[in-house]
Amino acid sequence: MRFAEMTAVVTGGGSGIGKATALLLAKEGANVIISGRTKEKLEAAAEEINQVIGEERAAYFVADSTKEEEVQDLARFIDDYYMGLHIVINNAGGSLQSKILDTSVEEWDIVQEVNLKSVFVVSKVLGKMMTESQVIGGNRAIVNIASLSGHKAASHLPHYSSAKAAVINFTRALALELAPYGIRVNSVSPGFAETPLTEWSLTNEKFMQSIKRNTALGRVGTSEEIAKVIAFAASSDASYMTGSDLLVDGGWMIT
Template sequence: MRTAVVTGAGGSLGRAIAQRLAADGCALALTDLPGDALDETAALVRSHGAQVIAAPLDLTDDAELDTFFTRVADELAPVTTLVNNAAIYPTVAFLEMPVEKYDEVHRVNQRGYWRCAQLAGRQMLDPAVADEQRTMVNIASITMHGGWADLAAYVATKGAATSLTRALARELGPQGIRVNAVSPGAFPTAAEEIYDDPEAYSRQVIERQSLKRRGTPAELAAVVSFLTGPDSAFVTGQTIEVNGGWVMT
């Protein structure tokens, strides 16, 4: 059985990813900030019959991260799959953003990905883990292509996620670990609450996309499932765009 860690599991995308990996037969270790959302995801995943650990976690706290990954190995099995999904996205004009706020975004969105990958990668080298099961997926963002006003810190960290993906794919490939990224477009999630008129924003998204409908979290989760499963056994170092044809690379 595969053991998958999903960060940011309380949000719409993280929840869909967790449910899909549970349906794929994974045991799940889920984490997010404290709150009902994480518990709700855990309950949904258990409905698939999966083994689940759900723990509130501060990705900027190294001691908490160490404890969490040790718990996963002890209570489930060594990590075979990591999905780095958690991120924060404060909307602040670049010239007005306090350095402390930028540092917070960086610690969660970039350093958090880096540290989780390091801890998961060490467990993936356990002899009990088969080569074809050793996978990481970093969730990036369409914003890294065009830039978004008032989201400079977030955009910078999502660009970093793709660069980290390539570097880890190169370095960890000889150990049988595959590392890829998924770059979501504008999915209808709580993230869109930053816009004053979500309906107008939705119309704008559809106008820009080649496919004239909104995507669903389940469609993003299907791509993550592919990248963490056996059908992508020769795919690493890639960033897959899932945006309905808004941006084409």
């Protein structure tokens, strides 16, 4: 198994792409800690993952990824109960819909914090932990979840598009900084996929027709399809890849 005896953290792991990624990593041998702000959601997700794989490989820790002190608590939890840290998946995120001239400063700050500041804070705290770890060699990686919106501007998502574009460039900077420690850093940019955050649109026939028309493969993606690419970027299969962004959009950008 690609992640046998490794420890992985997945932020925003209670649902959607984060949960699918945590499940896949656990299936492939990792001990997974899912983090987020809602205990009930995290607890249910961890229990489901353990039931699916038939053993206790998933745990949860309640932490707001935008708050350094809470991520420090997460780091102490990992240090107390696990043998080092190998994989970090920065998946926490969210969005609002508004045009630039209608967006309040408060709304702008909220979206920037959850999508960009969270990646910085988690990467700073857990990245430092990884550099100071006794784990020598082997596979160690950080994967930041960006978005198709970080490549293509959306008039109704100016704050989200800006934050995700910044995540892609932050990934490159972090890759340079952590390369001497043997830690790879890449990002994955999903296109439109079925997640709890997109449920509102899946029943909107006009919107779905637009998605299918503008996607070369003619359909939306699934959380599981995105999770497979994230797992690849986190694994030793991608051992010579760092500072890269993997666009997983069903061909949206080529139409």
